[in-house]
Amino acid sequence: MLEVGIVGGSGYGAIELIRLLNQHKEVTVKYVFSHSKSGEQIKETYPHLQDNIHVPFSSLDIETVDCDLIFFATPSNVSKQFIPGLLERNIKVIDLSGDFRIKNPDTYEQFYGERPAEQSILDQAEYSIAEWSKVTKDTNLIANPGCFPTATLLSLHPLLAQKCINKDSIIIDAKTGVSGAGRSLSQNVHYGEVNENLSAYKLGTHKHTPEIEQYLSLVSNSDVKVTFSPHLVPMTRGILTTIYVDLNEPITGEALHELYKETYRDKPFVRVRSYGELPKTKEVLGSNFCDIGIYVDEDRNKAVIVSVIDNLVKGASGQAIQNMNLLYGFNENEGLNLLPVYP
Amino acid sequence: MLEVGIVGGSGYGAIELIRLLNQHKEVTVKYVFSHSKSGEQIKETYPHLQDNIHVPFSSLDIETVDCDLIFFATPSNVSKQFIPGLLERNIKVIDLSGDFRIKNPDTYEQFYGERPAEQSILDQAEYSIAEWSKVTKDTNLIANPGCFPTATLLSLHPLLAQKCINKDSIIIDAKTGVSGAGRSLSQNVHYGEVNENLSAYKLGTHKHTPEIEQYLSLVSNSDVKVTFSPHLVPMTRGILTTIYVDLNEPITGEALHELYKETYRDKPFVRVRSYGELPKTKEVLGSNFCDIGIYVDEDRNKAVIVSVIDNLVKGASGQAIQNMNLLYGFNENEGLNLLPVYP
Amino acid sequence: MLEVGIVGGSGYGAIELIRLLNQHKEVTVKYVFSHSKSGEQIKETYPHLQDNIHVPFSSLDIETVDCDLIFFATPSNVSKQFIPGLLERNIKVIDLSGDFRIKNPDTYEQFYGERPAEQSILDQAEYSIAEWSKVTKDTNLIANPGCFPTATLLSLHPLLAQKCINKDSIIIDAKTGVSGAGRSLSQNVHYGEVNENLSAYKLGTHKHTPEIEQYLSLVSNSDVKVTFSPHLVPMTRGILTTIYVDLNEPITGEALHELYKETYRDKPFVRVRSYGELPKTKEVLGSNFCDIGIYVDEDRNKAVIVSVIDNLVKGASGQAIQNMNLLYGFNENEGLNLLPVYP
């Protein structure tokens, strides 16, 4: 059995890892680390884990921790303090935070407010959209993608790889449930402020923007800039991205749909819908699926791609486990073989 | 006192008219018409109106009805059957449905599934975004705008009037609460299907598309086509539109903001936010306000306009009353002087 | 015009006072006090009040404040520090907090954690369920009832006044929306923790328990104890109380219903529903109504009383204005003549 630890144990990413790893045959959760709650029983914070998790919250000590793999589900600028030491001790890491996603240190500083880890460590980090992953058994550090980038990049990868679109035309109108903001307190997650309310936020300044641009630039082998507009929706889980692009040449909706079907034929977690059918967030809730719908306005030569994920699963902990499965050669869907919870 | 009747009395548009007219000093609600519930007390359907509305639901009889003005808050293809007869009897009409909004009969048929009213009646209809209205005391028939068009056109009018933007670049990503679908039953409004769910729908086929295009073409004196993508959000009230446009020439965010401030300086129901501040739907809930936020990506020469309304107030019944106030020369905010309900 | 100040200006009680006083013909809001936000514009916190409230947040200075009446919409143990000084300066006070509701200082300390104000000040405080109020123009300090007590006491008053029930049998199962917890941050109001969740809390320890018992003891002229169980429901506004009592003697449902109808015949804000009809919270949302439904299990000689209020209106700011109207002899429904917002 693979022994793993989870850092950031009182947050939503961590408890979702616990829920999913509970289904995984090859893994034991040996540690749950939470600095703020060290020494407390997990069930005091999460009574729903009563009778299931018997390790208490503890503090991560790089010197003494003894396991194969550690997941970081921490706020920004935390994991970069611990990961170099863990790598030295040959403990592999999957980082769900943004600390190792951005290759350009100045860009990182601009969006994350601090200098990133040393370049030599950054270079080791494999940014891994699981469906397009280069992770091997020799990978030591995986930068698990952000929630918005996951939904966005799975939608745009086929278009940029095939050079179908004007790369200057990309507009990403993204909508997320509140759990994306984590479990920490702020006025933005107060029920009275969020319920029956809808808003756009951080236009032009969201830290997932450079993550999206870096990946798309890589795929298209050119400099790509996007308009990325996140919105906060009164629901707990779910991301829906509506992506608008100008097509380079006329292409029928059916043909574009066929491109997606073909691209994702062997990817069990990406479900391309029938042409004309649009996915809803609830249709993937609690599961690791990303569902994609295609619409082409043939008169105006524009395409609209709609994708949905559960931000805590495919957008965070589920994809982290999928990446772990790739890393260790487990079945790709081990621990992730869950149908959406509907309704 | 002006005596009015309301048709479609068991629907959400009608009960919102009743709520707002309750605050109006110059108007008495003489009739509430509902064919399906004729003869029943209103409070059997709407106990919240107990002690306030004492007329029963009745059926509209064109020959005998005796009042000054009738509001239609009916589904499509209903009002066109009654309005010609009412106009003959010199009863003015404000139609909240789409029957008289589209000037081109073929376009109407394409999106509404039936032929519209006769051209001579269509020609009498004044489509009235209240802030840009041509309604006078001689107007007999007002086509009250749809909810999405209201939020959209208030956002785009300044840009097209000033020819600031590439008119082929307009993308309208619109999000609405569920009450926009009315009170009728369908799987789409079942709580279990809507709650904790988010979806795009009717891409390229929503009947508000030609209404938006017709108005924008008029304002810009040229043929305008748009990409209009409605989304259904798990909340009862509220519309937020996020509109993306390419600017013709470089313009700073502050300058564009100033254009909006100037345009709406004397319009009490349009509140242009400070530059960089984005409105939320709850900040207008229950009120007749349309709040607008501006963002300019100066590097890429693109603007994003975010607007919010309460779909049942400024997007329907509130604007209908505002139009009535224009029609009869009442104070523009009579009956509409309500602050948003927050939280 | 009566000049008033509001303390606790950034909270939900205060902004609801502002919304309702906006409709009141006899009152001007001269001050909005917020110690945490003193000096800031109100619209920075509440953009929905943009263009409507032009006074900034300021700090309350007992020595220099100059107005007729001050509302306190503050957390526990705040108003008791200021009110004695204001009364000395002949400024009247309506206190929406619990500081002056409990007559027994030891009980106050047990539930509120501090000693209350001096007895001489406590004695001046008039606890005022508006429908049963003893407020006169000579009253200087009104203790405005809590939200749960308002819904509960309007339900139970007729039964205890008429000695219909076994006073030891009272069970109050109360359900509230989240806004009752105020605008402050805590894990209990985090959207992710509240949405799609339902819980009971503070069984036997909620501070509204002694307030209910004190009033019922007074009405029945005997010592009354109750079982009071609050529940938190995933919605913003609304309280529904389901109250179970054993009847002393057999009484038909119709007869009990008639008692309620008779009792509240001249009370415009209490609407007794037809026998067999049960009220819903949305049917009073945004309004000052308390709607009451009656059910009698004649076989088992038990009655169930169901009442609903908007916790921020009849349960707080609306009743405070109703009490102000009584205090100054204004029309009872001045400023409160608003229909529920439905849906």
Add this chain to the structure above:
Amino acid sequence: MLEVGIVGGSGYGAIELIRLLNQHKEVTVKYVFSHSKSGEQIKETYPHLQDNIHVPFSSLDIETVDCDLIFFATPSNVSKQFIPGLLERNIKVIDLSGDFRIKNPDTYEQFYGERPAEQSILDQAEYSIAEWSKVTKDTNLIANPGCFPTATLLSLHPLLAQKCINKDSIIIDAKTGVSGAGRSLSQNVHYGEVNENLSAYKLGTHKHTPEIEQYLSLVSNSDVKVTFSPHLVPMTRGILTTIYVDLNEPITGEALHELYKETYRDKPFVRVRSYGELPKTKEVLGSNFCDIGIYVDEDRNKAVIVSVIDNLVKGASGQAIQNMNLLYGFNENEGLNLLPVYP
């Protein structure tokens, strides 16, 4: 592999069976029956099952159906038409509807509006709260309990079995999410009517009342009547019951808590919380757990029992699978080993 069929395939009970059976090692879903959608692909109704369920909806033909076990997740008065024929063919049945729960035909008719099945079939039906089940491998027909009764009876069983309480004092204040009403359309499940709304309904007339009374009478070997008040809460999943009882003799909270702990020590799906800790519905969402909290008002000799379940899992499909596991001697938690989905 056990081959099963599911009747009522387009409803919420059926799709929850499909979700859970997807995790079950010993079972294959051979048929999904839906008379209204016979011949359609399941994914047309439930796109979230795309790629997972490949049998189409079909019609149940008693003569030709060929499998081991059939689940009925149908409205009232449907399964009784089919089950006698299936039993004759030696196909076992687990009925999630109410058709075989009530032993007294007149009571059935009073609450369900029709005569029940013949007495000989009724007699075969084993009503099975899984924790107190008498199901054996020879059982042919299981009457799976209702959602409210499950939460209620697990709470009350220890008290009545131990004769701790006055059996005439039982009050059950029950609150449910909307999915309990099923997927059919009615004004009561319209999002606009349910969201931000809370109501009591069917006081004294809910069909789960006789089911609860029948079971409690059996356990206590005496005639038990209860006050049962259901409430509709604006959330999709979850039931919370708050149960009030008078204790026969003084008993401390700790002692009562110990009784529950002892009673459910070996029942993996009933989690008795620490004394003073109250469960929330989200803490069991998506799982088969029933969590129970205890409070004793020692002064007044009353106890309050709070229990939570997911109405679609422990309250329906999960308990049905648990009963199937008992029937076939599978591990009790096979297919049910899922942690709650939180948040």
